[in-house]
Amino acid sequence: MKICVVEDEEVWRNKIGEIIEKYCDEKNILFQIHLCSNGKDFMKNKDADLVFLDIELAEGENGFGIAEKLIDTGKQCKICFLTSHTELARWGYRVNAFRYIDKKHLEEMTEALDSFVKTKIQERNIFCNDIFGICRKIKLDTLLLIETSGRKLRYLMVEGNECFCEGSISEMSKKLEQFGFFQIQRSYIVNMKYIEKVDSRKITLCNGLEIAIGRTRSNEFKKEFFKWRMVFDN
Structure with a gap:
């Protein structure tokens, strides 16, 4: 900024x-x-x-x-x-x-x-190469989650469209954490903007998808999600 x-x-x-x-x-x-x-x-x-x-x-x-x-x-x-x-x-x-x-x-x-x-904060784009080597532009404010898919990463948008790109989920997590994304478990990074519900074991996203919270990430997630809501939730 x-x-x-x-x-x-x-x-x-x-x-x-x-x-x-x-x-x-x-x-x-x-x-x-x-x-x-x-x-x-x-x-x-x-x-x-x-x-x-x-x-x-x-x-x-x-x-x-x-x-x-x-x-x-x-x-x-x-x-x-x-x-x-x-x-x-x-x-x-x-x-x-x-x-x-x-x-x-x-x-x-x-x-x-x-x-x-x-x-x-989320009016930004990231770029990554898909499985065909084509550079893709991904808008962060419409990115729902990233998940591992074999050796690739699946980018799922709020509208339901998706793409598969090269990359490491841990490296992507570090890159996106300042923009309101959190690696909720080993296989998922979620956009906290689209979390509708949180309980002790899982989160529910705006599309109804439920994702378990990694045991080792639970305390850190709750802290970061609270901070996010304090600043950005209406």
């Missing part, structure tokens, strides 16, 4: 950056953060998923103007405006602002980050 802060005052810039770093560390989220003192520097390197953008910048720069330029480039970056003048918030409809953060209440950033992560 790439996050940018555009703030001309160093004290505020560093304070906001520290909040973001602490949040991502506590949530175990991989991130990159770029701190900019002006809009020109930001627009030179505008590859960000989320930007915290001050409305009133030095040298006559305006956060709304920067946001409009960003939209014109076709980037899908979410914009959280920073301001000490909340009356300016009414102009945000022009650029479809994601949030307004009052600088006097930076604790509001936690809710903004929670909401953003909830919508973005």
